[in-house]
Amino acid sequence: MIMKSRNVLFCFAVLIWLVSQSCFAQENTVAYEVPRYIVGKNEEVVKHTGYRFLFSNDFKVSRWVAYQLKSEHVQGKTPPRKTYRNDPKVSTVFKTTDFNSNIFDRGHQAPHKHLAYSTQTILEASYFTNITPQTKELNRGVWKTLETKCTNWAKKHGTIYITTGSNVKKYDRRLNKKVSIPKLYYKVILVNNENDKKAIGYVIPNDIILSCLCSYAVTVDSVEKLTSLDFFHKVNNDYEEQIESEIDEKFWGLCNSKCTKKSKKKGKQ
Secondary structure: HHHHHHHHHHHHHHHHHHHHHHHHHHOOOOOOOEEEEOOOOEEEEEEOOOOOEEEEEEOOOEEEEEEEHHHHHHHOOOOOOOOEEEEOOOOOOHHHHHHOOOOOEEEEEEHHHHOOOOHHHHHHHOOOHHHHEHHHHHOOHHHHHHHHHHHHHHHHEEEEEEEEEEOOOOOOEOOOOOOOOOOOEEEEEEEOOOOOOOEEEEEEOOOEEEEEEHHHHHHHHHHHHHOOOOOOOOHHHHHHHHHHHOOHHHHHOOOOOOOOOOOOOOOOO
């Protein structure tokens, strides 16, 4: 009788452990990075292996791209990029010449180095749906700095959740009469682990910019007002409101230095 009771208790303990491990696994696979959204006319939401995005067939750019960046994704040497190509999951077809410009780079919303951890994700990084026209100064300047910071935050905190977007409007200019040229870009980042629960946003113009990234740091709440999206809505309500309404400058390593403007170079598109 005693032996049977012990067996029952052992089985019960094993069951509790299995349930706890299942809950832990689910917590670590929650798509915190995907905002609450409404799909508009001629828009489609697509899920790839490395990221999800909402693509506008009217504007010819993705409104947002969301992905998880883990420390193991950014270890070692980054392999070469693949040739730019059409995304097989959307109806819009691009030509490489659609992005030809003397002013604008082919700017990645989810950067190649953040998706360089498998053959499939490397391929997905080069889809035209992940590309937008970014000024060369932005793409090679503060935007690159921000991507590097995200890499370092992932290495430090294990996993971070990122949503990047292009704030396109109806009357924006078109590159080569096809691809909308966003006036603003944004990025929101979440750290949500056992020790730290923090979030930060950045809004950066695709034009005249300041030389230091910290000038563009904003609360996630302010990015939500700009975009009408609800970011990190799957985060526990006990702390979602707080982390979205404030910036922990020390945690994110923001600078206090004065910034100077750098003007966009003139030239042909």
